[in-house]
Amino acid sequence: MTKPSHSIDAVERDVGLTKDVLRKWERRYGFPSPGRDCHGDRVYSDDEILRLRLIKRLIDQGRRPGALVALDRAQLEQLLESAGDVAPSQCPIAADVARLLRDRRVPELRTTLNQLLLRQGLRHFVQDTIAPLNVAIGEAWLRGDIEIAEEHLYTEQIQTVLRSAIAMQTGAGASPRILLTTLPDELHALGLLMVEAMLVCEGATCIALGTQTPAADLGAIGEGNAFDVLALSFSSAFPRRRAVDGLIALRTRLPASIPIWVGGSGISGYRPTVDGITVFRNLDSIVPALQQWRSRGLS
Amino acid sequence: MTKPSHSIDAVERDVGLTKDVLRKWERRYGFPSPGRDCHGDRVYSDDEILRLRLIKRLIDQGRRPGALVALDRAQLEQLLESAGDVAPSQCPIAADVARLLRDRRVPELRTTLNQLLLRQGLRHFVQDTIAPLNVAIGEAWLRGDIEIAEEHLYTEQIQTVLRSAIAMQTGAGASPRILLTTLPDELHALGLLMVEAMLVCEGATCIALGTQTPAADLGAIGEGNAFDVLALSFSSAFPRRRAVDGLIALRTRLPASIPIWVGGSGISGYRPTVDGITVFRNLDSIVPALQQWRSRGLS
DNA sequence: CTTCCAACTTTGTCCAGGACAAACAGTGCG
DNA sequence: CGCACTGTTTGTCCTGGACAAAGTTGGAAG
Numbered sequence: 001m002t003k004p005s006h007s008i009d010a011v012e013r014d015v016g017l018t019k020d021v022l023r024k025w026e027r028r029y030g031f032p033s034p035g036r037d038c039h040g041d042r043v044y045s046d047d048e049i050l051r052l053r054l055i056k057r058l059i060d061q062g063r064r065p066g067a068l069v070a071l072d073r074a075q076l077e078q079l080l081e082s083a084g085d086v087a088p089s090q091c092p093i094a095a096d097v098a099r100l101l102r103d104r105r106v107p108e109l110r111t112t113l114n115q116l117l118l119r120q121g122l123r124h125f126v127q128d129t130i131a132p133l134n135v136a137i138g139e140a141w142l143r144g145d146i147e148i149a150e151e152h153l154y155t156e157q158i159q160t161v162l163r164s165a166i167a168m169q170t171g172a173g174a175s176p177r178i179l180l181t182t183l184p185d186e187l188h189a190l191g192l193l194m195v196e197a198m199l200v201c202e203g204a205t206c207i208a209l210g211t212q213t214p215a216a217d218l219g220a221i222g223e224g225n226a227f228d229v230l231a232l233s234f235s236s237a238f239p240r241r242r243a244v245d246g247l248i249a250l251r252t253r254l255p256a257s258i259p260i261w262v263g264g265s266g267i268s269g270y271r272p273t274v275d276g277i278t279v280f281r282n283l284d285s286i287v288p289a290l291q292q293w294r295s296r297g298l299s
Numbered sequence: 300m301t302k303p304s305h306s307i308d309a310v311e312r313d314v315g316l317t318k319d320v321l322r323k324w325e326r327r328y329g330f331p332s333p334g335r336d337c338h339g340d341r342v343y344s345d346d347e348i349l350r351l352r353l354i355k356r357l358i359d360q361g362r363r364p365g366a367l368v369a370l371d372r373a374q375l376e377q378l379l380e381s382a383g384d385v386a387p388s389q390c391p392i393a394a395d396v397a398r399l400l401r402d403r404r405v406p407e408l409r410t411t412l413n414q415l416l417l418r419q420g421l422r423h424f425v426q427d428t429i430a431p432l433n434v435a436i437g438e439a440w441l442r443g444d445i446e447i448a449e450e451h452l453y454t455e456q457i458q459t460v461l462r463s464a465i466a467m468q469t470g471a472g473a474s475p476r477i478l479l480t481t482l483p484d485e486l487h488a489l490g491l492l493m494v495e496a497m498l499v500c501e502g503a504t505c506i507a508l509g510t511q512t513p514a515a516d517l518g519a520i521g522e523g524n525a526f527d528v529l530a531l532s533f534s535s536a537f538p539r540r541r542a543v544d545g546l547i548a549l550r551t552r553l554p555a556s557i558p559i560w561v562g563g564s565g566i567s568g569y570r571p572t573v574d575g576i577t578v579f580r581n582l583d584s585i586v587p588a589l590q591q592w593r594s595r596g597l598s
Numbered sequence: 599c600t601t602c603c604a605a606c607t608t609t610g611t612c613c614a615g616g617a618c619a620a621a622c623a624g625t626g627c628g
Numbered sequence: 629c630g631c632a633c634t635g636t637t638t639g640t641c642c643t644g645g646a647c648a649a650a651g652t653t654g655g656a657a658g
Binding site: 018020021024025028039040064065066 | 636637638639640641646647648
């Protein structure tokens with residue numbers, strides 16, 4: 001029996017909803033309805049946390065909380081599957097990886113990943129192995145099948161593998177030089193790293209700024225002429241409206257000679273209304289875009 | 300002239316003080332005293348942000364806010380220097396690195412770092428180059444000499460260099476197997492990576508769990524017998540009391556055969572009251588400890 | 599003179615309830 | 629069918645207060 005005592009602070013970190021939102025929902029919808037400890041502080045149950053995780057993900061997909069809070073776990077999972085976001089068991093090695101993570105068999109895990117990397121090459125490794133694996137591991141966490149510690153362990157290993165592969169491929173300042181980052185508030189390092197791997201793999205030079213770069217800084221950097229392309233990535237947790245607004249603001253501030261490339265599930269389906277913004281639906285499409293950029297540069 | 304408009308949300312992210320704390324201070328001490336925009340929301344000035352950064356760091360060193368809020372920037376900087384925490388210009392290459400960061404000359408930066416790594420070897424590279432460089436860059440940010448974007452860029456490059464070096468050195472499961480992480484709330488990835496580099500460099504196997512591992516998970520993991528040593532790192536931002544309490548709790552939960560190693564500026568000066576906890580004052584002392592562990596294992 | 603305990607002060611986190619603009623979902627008109 | 633307008637939903641910020649945990653101080657006891 002696990003003890004169902006989670007403070008509002010722990011829930012905020014775990015689920016990713018702020019304390020203000022958690023309290024507002026409780027008042028407005030009656031969910032969650034945590035108990036209270038001896039100080040009158042909220043105490044959330046395991047079930048509430050799992051439901052909140054599911055609801056959070058559905059909201060990130062564009063749904064609204066009002067209609068979700070009444071549903072139970074099974075219904076929420078059904079909704080998620082119907083969205084096609086999660087394609088269960090699409091990833092053949094996911095089960096093996098999850099087992100290695102649970103048993104903390106790190107050397108074996110790293111060996112497995114490195115072998116796959118060697119066999120498939122960096123590009124296909126990222127597209128066909130890492131991408132579906134990320135989805136599978138994220139879903140395992142959502143279900144409560146693995147702990148946060150295990151997800152951290154996973155992230156660490158993937159980072160190590162990708163970063164060393166990137167370091168090995170990186171030449172000496174080949175063009176185009178691509179500035180790679182996200183808008184402020186955005187925080188999904190792994191997605192950025194995957195894009196960087198794809199780009200480096202095709203001979204580009206990446207200047208990765210990490211996550212949460214202030215927008216003002218980006219504009220200022222553009223004037224330095226230190227890069228040829230600005231690439232941005234948005235996770236699904238990022239509100240689309242803010243992404244679009246930020247994009248347009250950036251577009252007007254940057255010189256027209258610098259194209260903006262955008263990707264990530266937070267922006268999929270968006271049709272740019274301005275010239276000079278390209279949206280990528282998947283990792284594959286980066287490669288032809290790079291080739292096109294190069295030939296355009298020569299013509 | 301920079302526009303001095305920062306929302307409370309931006310300040311929270313930049314400085315690392317929660318909205319609740321910022322409002323409490325304003326009411327209690329009269330500092331900060333932000334203006335208000337047309338909606339009545341707080342608007343902080345650049346100077347307030349810089350002072351708040353300095354105050355935050357002093358608090359992390361163990362001081363208390365009441366006596367700090369009345370001081371101006373010069374006085375706060377003096378306090379920081381008198382604490383000896385910041386040894387200015389101890390790092391000869393810091394100025395060069397800062398310039399490369401500002402100009403976004405990433406390939407040169409990476410070349411510089413890699414050359415130093417080759418010349419010094421991983422161990423001395425971490426001790427003599429990265430460690431003082433981190434301090435210098437942190438101080439540059441504190442002073443407002445570099446932007447957050449540049450600090451991100453720095454972190455990215457260091458991560459890449461260290462992670463590839465680690466990946467290269469990692470053999471196939473040599474002992475001891477060391478579980479490396481921090482307690483929850485702790486979030487300084489670079490420090491962990493430096494420790495990992497030192498350990499791997501001496502032939503140990505690291506199971507790096509990343510930051511913010513829930514304490515409950517750590518206890519559970521101990522029973523799996525998947526590692527020989529538990530290593531924890533605390534940054535100075537972590538309240539010492541919670542570190543000590545967490546340590547003792549962990550010590551009672553883990554089998555006595557697994558030593559706990561602790562380091563980081565957040566715990567320096569602590570004398571363990573229980574057997575089976577070792578505190579490291581600096582990165583050097585890890586190496587003899589490893590050798591001692593090995594010889595103990597053989598005897 | 600040091601050690602230890604109790605009372606007091608400081609400080610961060612949580613709580614309640616309210617205001618409000620931005621985002622979203624319709625609805626009717628051209 | 630597209631577009632402007634209106635109503636509802638929703639997240640963030642606000643004020644002001646309660647309280648325990650952490651830190652400090654003063655005095656009694658060794």
